[in-house]
Amino acid sequence: MTAWPLRWARRNLFATPLDGALSLLVIPTGLWLIYALAVWACRDAQWSVLGDSMRVMMVGVYPADALWRAWTAAVILAALAGATVGLVVKDDPFALLGGAALGILVCASLLAGRDLADAGWAAVACLAAAAGWLAMAKLPATRRALPLAWLLGFALAGGIFAGPGFDAWGGLLLSIILTIAVSALTLPLGILLALGRQSRIASLRICCTAYIEVFRAVPLILVVYWVWIVVPLLLPDLSVSGVVRGVVGYTVFFCAYVAEYVRSGLQAVPRGQVEAARSLGMGTWTLNTQVVLPQAIKVVIPALVGNMLDIFNAATLVFIIGLTDFLRAGQMILADPRFGNLTYEVYAFLFLVYFAIGSLITFTARSLEGSLATGR
Amino acid sequence: MMLQATAAIATAKPVASDRQRLRLRLRRQAVQAAIVLAVAALVIGFGFAVRRGLAKQGIDFNFGYLLAPANINLSEGVTVVFDGARPWLDGFSSSDTNAQAILAGLFNTLKVALIAVVLATVLGTILGVGKLSTNFLLRKLSFGVIEFVRNTPLLIQLVFWYFAVMLKLPPIAQASEWYAGVIASRGGVYLPTLVPAAGATPAAAVALGAATVLAVLALIPVLDRRLRAAALAGAVAATAAAAILGFPLAVEEPVRTRFGASGGISMTPEMAALLLALIVNGAAYLAEIVRGAIEALPRGQWEAAAALGLSRAETIRQIILPQVFRIVLPSFGNQYISLTKSTSLGIAIGYPDLFNVYGTISNQTGRNLEGILIVMLIYLLLSWVISALVNFANARLVAAGAGR
Incomplete structure (x- = not known):
């Protein structure tokens, strides 16, 4: 033996x-x-560079006296994120430990920046995330309110953060808000496109198919740049900020992808469901909104969450329209002669944060896949 | 399509008079016409609005600039030039036209995309099989690499490869020369290459050419097995003949000079970084596809192979992978398209790909919109060509599989 x-x-x-x-x-x-x-x-490694440049990486060149706005937005978003994770993770000890470790890491790294106010805000954000998680995991009655909470919370966070104007947005918070805004906007558009692609009306079908196929065939960076150029030409009297133009560009591009995910969900709805609804005398609108879409969306939720990761990863491409996202902020710090030779420290941090957020989204998508599959 | 059909059946009334049917048809056609009109109005309105916006800035919309001299410099790129009337391929120079600059960019895009597709497929297959290895470490290592790459943005990987790897290499004068004459420096990467040998005879060259053609024939999996065997034998014979006649090819290793290296294949650091990023990133996605396909195969395939006494390696090589490649081809095609589109990130590190060249020309001429139409069209064509090729290969593979 x-x-x-x-x-x-x-x-x-x-x-x-x-x-x-x-x-x-x-x-x-x-x-x-x-x-x-x-x-x-x-x-x-000289990790002090992170403390010195943390603010730039998180919010870009946001005015220092309006920092409370950024922090308030971050607290709201943290609560919403915590609540969403609470939807899928109830009492997995490893996940909870990981979450706690992440929170401590965030506060500690900000403490290392020798700024007590920032560390305090970070602690509040972590507590908000924990509270959101608790509410979802322990009080199932709150679950129905989550979409509404997201809508209101996100609008509130965006409104508060936009105080000094959209042009001040930057850093990680810009990447995150861009991702959420684009995810939210692409969903209804994607559903419409997917329904259009399945429509009985040939001209509508052809237009939607053409839109989807064209935007899936060209690179995102090209679409974003194109929208950025075209919007001021269309609205010459209005000065539309770069952030808004970026959101429009990403939405134009990603709704084609969402449409394809939704279409795969539509195809997964059994034919009998449509036939049964028709035999009950339902019209097209009732049939789609009451019977087909709820089932189709449920099937594709994991794929849509995965798509959020694609959007978040693609949000690094905003450099092409002159915005300063998380990655760009890191590169700006490296362009500073004081920090020029600290390439590996900065990139290690960027990679770590991107990987942490990416893993969180992937983990949520996989858990959703499991928990939704049992419902069927 | 299926939904539509059922919906159509379900709405068709069992007893409808001709009049009702006519009314229904008229209504449907009215809806069709309305949608066509609305879309046309939208597109035309968009065009007019853009035109008005351009006019306000005093810019017209025409493609004449394509034939004007570009006056830009590209660090690399081959384009079509006209030597008299005959088209020929040559390096891009700043006196060439804008159209030729765009062609050079397209050439650079294709160059990177092609190499990256081939190498990412190889690496992706290895990673995908590695994730299911019997070796614990290999399994976890493949898993870690795949997860890390898939959960971080491609752009940060690209700038990391460029700024933190390629540009941190020693300059060419101190670059270490690895075995087989590989030189990696911040000035570029140099690899040995095959060149015509000094004393090559035409007969030997013809024999080697024949050997190459036969070898390619032998490698095409959809051909008849006997034909492939014959081609392989022919290739060996032709190679032997070439060797006897004096082998017409020689290996040329790069030799370091004062400001670079001469001989061999040279790669700019931008191209090397873009290649590395696209290969590693593409491989991670392809690996997931391969793993999924292997796990989707019935367990009976493994068990039957084990019952026949095949080792695990033999099972993977001869039983599993041939079936997997048949399943994954359409998904691979999507990844190939996405990889080709990702070459446009080259602009972040200054690699002169199609999008980057377009950007430079637009800055010079101010003709953003004309250029974007051209570039969009080129990317569309590229995507369609790739998906057509993949569909063709898939049809052949499925047909070959069904015939067996």
């Missing part, structure tokens, strides 16, 4: 000669990499 670590190693690391050779190659390389990384992170 061998002890189980040995048995485990034999089964999982040295099952075949090839496996053994690979393990012998990967283990030392991996250990050396971890060691080198640890030495760099603990000894050589």
Whole structure:
């Protein structure tokens, strides 16, 4: 009888000669990499750059005296995000531990910035997220109010944040608000396009199909740039801010993708449902809004959440229209001669934050997939 | 389509008089006409509004600028030039026209997209199989790489490869030369290449050419097996003949000079970074597709292979992957299109791809809208060509699979 670590190693690391050779190659390389990384992170890296430039990365060049607006918006968004996670994660200890660790990390990194007010705000934001989670996870009655809460909360957060004008928006908060706004706007448009593509009326069908296919075939960066140029030409008397033009560009592009997801959901609704509704005498409008869409949307919710990650990742492309998102803010800091040689520190932080948010969205999508699948 | 059909059946009244039917048809046609008119009005109104906006700024809308000299410099790029009347491919120079500059950009886009598609497919397949490996470490490593790449934006990966990897390499004078003559420096990456040998005879060159054609034939999976075997034998024979006649190709390694390296294939750091980013990113997405397809295969395939005494590696190579490639081809096609579109991020690091060249020309001439129409059309064509190619290959593969 061998002890189980040995048995485990034999089964999982040295099952075949090839496996053994690979393990012998990967283990030392991996250990050396971890060691080198640890030495760099603990000894050589100058993390103080993050404290000095945290504000720029989070909100760009937002005026310092209006910072409370940014923080209030962040607190509202944190509460909403916490509530949404609470919808899918009830009492998974690992997820809760991860969330707590993330919160402590956020506050600690802001404390390292030697700004007590910021750290206090961050703590409030973390508490708001926790409260949102608690409300959703423990009080199922609040669940129905979530869409309304998102609508009102997001409008409120946007309104407060927009105090000094849209042009002041920047940093991570810009990336996040852009993502939410575009996700919200693309949903109704995508549904209309998807229904149009399935319509009995040939001309409508052709127009919607053409729109979807054209915008799925060209790069996002081109569409965003094009909208950015065209909007002032269409409205010469109005000066539309870059942020609004960006949101329009992303919406024009991504509603084609949402339409395709929704269409796949429409196709997943059993034919009998439509036939049954028709035989009950339902008209097209009632049929779609009461029978087909609720089922179709439920099927595609995980895909739509995944699409949110695509939007968030694509939000880095706003550099093409001169906006300063999270990544661009990081690059701006590196352009400062004082921080010029701290490339790895800044990129490590950017990667970490992007990965944390991306993983959170992916995790939510996967959990939703599981919890929605059981309902069917 | 199915929904429509049922809806149409369901609404058709069991007993409808001719009059009612006519009225229904008229109504439907009126709706059609109304929609066509509305869309036409929208498009025309859009056009007029843009025209008015342009006129207000004193700009007209025409494509004449395409034939004017570009007066821009591209760090790389090959375009169509006219030497007399005969079209020929040559490096882009600043006296060439704007149209030729756009062609050079298209060439750069295609160059990166093609290499990235091939290498991302290879790496993606390896990662996808690695995620299902029996080796715990390999499994977790593949999982980690895939998750990390998929959950971070492509653009940050790209700028990281460029600013934090390529530009942190030593300058060419101190660059370490790896084995087989690979030089990686911040001035560019240099790889060995094949060149015609000094004493190559035409006969040997013809033999090698024949060997290449036969080898390609032998590699096409949809051809008849006997034909492929014959082609393979022919390729070996032709190669041997070429070797006896004096092999017409030689390996040329890059040699370091004062300001760069001569010989071999050179790649600008921009191109190398864009390639790395697209390959790694594309591979992560392709790997997920491969993994999904492998897991979707019936377990019986594995069990049957094990019952026949095939090892796991043999099972994957001979049983699993051939079936997987048949399933994943349409999804791969979507990824190839998305990868080709992603080359437009080259503008973030100054790689002169189609979009970047368009941007430079627009800045010079102020003709944003004309250019965007052209570039959009080119991207549309590219996407359609890729999806047509994939559909063609898929039809052949499915047909070949059904025939077996």
